[in-house]
Amino acid sequence: MGIFSRFSDIVQANINAMLDHAEDPEKMIRMMISEMEETLIEVRTTSARIIADKKTAERHLDRVQKDLDEWERKAKLAIAKGREDLARAALLEKQLVAEESATIAGELANLDEHLSKLDEEINQLQAKLTDAKAKENTLKMRQQTTSARLKTKRQTERANIEDAFAKFERFEQRMDYFEGEVEAMDLGKEKQTGLKQQFADLENDDKLNAELERLKKDMQAGA
Structure with missing residues (x-):
């Protein structure tokens, strides 16, 4: 079932409100425009048919x-010739034709009224269609603007991330340099420090051995 079921639904529709509640406004507006155009074609087709009927009625x-x-001429002729009976017959035919003429005139009046109403409906439909197309263009522009802004934002974010990684890499390089400087300052000291430590260890070993011998002697003396 379509969005609109008849002409009055389109004319009375609040396009903005419908779009505000739509999950997919762009799809909704396209459907609206499609149905409006179809309805407009139907109304114009009806108008064309009525215009054709009007032309036929006018010829009739x-x-x-x-x-x-x-019949008016014939009635006068009959009177002039002294044939009142023929004049009456001619006037009777004229009366029948006049009734037919009145009927046709009434039909033409109805057709004119219908055409006037259709003309008004076409104007209303056209106005709604123009409004809907304007809304569609607005939505398209908003979508394009949003897409462009999102693309720019993503590019900016990517640039920021790349810049952050570049800064971190430069920081690591600086730290490597400083650590290299520290290690460079210790070069040449490591061997000397190692020898001192070895002699210190030997002295500690002697002290420990002496203490161990003392404990053994004390234990033997106590036994």
């Missing part, structure tokens, strides 16, 4: 009017 009325004039 023109022929009937000529018949009225002809």
